[in-house]
Amino acid sequence: SSTYDGSKMIVAVGGINKPTAYYLFNRNKKQLAKLTDSRPWLNDFEMPQSKIVTYKARDGQELSGILTLPVGKAKNLPLIMHPHGGPIGLKDTLTEMRSDAKVLAAHGYAVFQPNFRGSGGYGLEFLKAGFKTWGTVMIDDMTDGVNYLVEQGIVDKDRMCVYGASYGGYAALQSVIREPDLYKCTVGFVGVYDLALMKKAGDIPESQSGINYLNRVLPDDDSQSPIKNVDKIKVPVFIIQGEEDVRVPKEHAFALRDELEKQNKPYEWMMKSGEAHGFYKEENNVERWTEMLEFFDKYTAQ
Known part of the structure; x- marks a missing residue:
C-alpha cells in the first residue's frame, strides 16, 4: 500500500x-x-533451494520447471513430481514460494514442478496447446521432465511418487494411469477425477463464462477422467479433500474412492470439515503433511 x-x-x-x-x-x-x-x-532455518530446469519434450518442445532439492544433496534422490493447479494460464515461478515443495524437500525429497503445456507465461500457442489435452500431452510433458531428472542422475527411478492439488490432483492420478510402472504412489488433493462432473457441479458451471471456459479447455469426452481408468492404476492412492470445497466438490473424491473400492485398489483417505479448495487451518496442514510424508516414505523406502 x-x-x-x-x-x-x-x-x-x-x-x-x-x-x-x-x-x-x-x-x-x-x-x-x-x-x-x-x-x-x-x-x-536452512531453506531447501529451488531453481529452474529446462528439458525437451518427446516432440522437441522446450519446457521448464522448478526443481527443489534437499540441503546438501543433489544425486539419486527420491522424487515427488508436483504439478501445479489451474491448469490453464498458471505456472510455477521463481517469484513465489510453495510451502508443499519446501516441506517435502526439507524431509529429503527432490520436488519437481513442471510447467507443462497450458501453463501461462510462455505465449498464446503454448497456452492453447493445453486445451483439451489435460490427460494426454500435458501428462506426457510431466513424464518427460521426470525422465530427464532420472537421466541426469538427480533422482532414483525406483523411488518416485506424484502429488498435486486441484488440476494437479487430476494430474497425480492421470500420471499413474498413463505411466503405471513409473511411480510408486500418488496423492490427489482436492482433485478433479470426473471431467463430466466438472460441467455439472461446483462454482465454475454456475456462470455462462465458466461454462464457456470448460467447453473450451476440457477434453471433448470423459475418457480422460481418472474414474474411467482406475483399472490401470497399480500403485496406492491417497485422497485428501476439503468437505466444503465448492470449486472441486467432494463428490469427485467420493467417486474416485468408490471406483478404487469396487476394483479392490489400495487407498488412504482424509477429508476435513471446515476446509474448502485447499486447507487453511494450520493444524490440518500439519496433519496433511505428516500423513503424506509417512505415505511417501512407506513406498519410496530403499
Missing part, C-alpha cells in the same frame, strides 16, 4: 528461496526501513 501522495510505500520483498519481508519506503528521503518478516520462524 502507499500514502495518497506516494511519498511512503509498503514494499514486499521475497522469492522462491526467501520468505517475504515487508519494508517502509520513504520516497522523499530515499530510505528503506524493515517492518517485519512474514515467517520469522524460518529465519534460522
Whole structure:
C-alpha cells in the first residue's frame, strides 16, 4: 500500500528461496526501513533451494520447471513430481514460494514442478496447446521432465511418487494411469477425477463464462477422467479433500474412492470439515503433511 501522495510505500520483498519481508519506503528521503518478516520462524532455518530446469519434450518442445532439492544433496534422490493447479494460464515461478515443495524437500525429497503445456507465461500457442489435452500431452510433458531428472542422475527411478492439488490432483492420478510402472504412489488433493462432473457441479458451471471456459479447455469426452481408468492404476492412492470445497466438490473424491473400492485398489483417505479448495487451518496442514510424508516414505523406502 502507499500514502495518497506516494511519498511512503509498503514494499514486499521475497522469492522462491526467501520468505517475504515487508519494508517502509520513504520516497522523499530515499530510505528503506524493515517492518517485519512474514515467517520469522524460518529465519534460522536452512531453506531447501529451488531453481529452474529446462528439458525437451518427446516432440522437441522446450519446457521448464522448478526443481527443489534437499540441503546438501543433489544425486539419486527420491522424487515427488508436483504439478501445479489451474491448469490453464498458471505456472510455477521463481517469484513465489510453495510451502508443499519446501516441506517435502526439507524431509529429503527432490520436488519437481513442471510447467507443462497450458501453463501461462510462455505465449498464446503454448497456452492453447493445453486445451483439451489435460490427460494426454500435458501428462506426457510431466513424464518427460521426470525422465530427464532420472537421466541426469538427480533422482532414483525406483523411488518416485506424484502429488498435486486441484488440476494437479487430476494430474497425480492421470500420471499413474498413463505411466503405471513409473511411480510408486500418488496423492490427489482436492482433485478433479470426473471431467463430466466438472460441467455439472461446483462454482465454475454456475456462470455462462465458466461454462464457456470448460467447453473450451476440457477434453471433448470423459475418457480422460481418472474414474474411467482406475483399472490401470497399480500403485496406492491417497485422497485428501476439503468437505466444503465448492470449486472441486467432494463428490469427485467420493467417486474416485468408490471406483478404487469396487476394483479392490489400495487407498488412504482424509477429508476435513471446515476446509474448502485447499486447507487453511494450520493444524490440518500439519496433519496433511505428516500423513503424506509417512505415505511417501512407506513406498519410496530403499
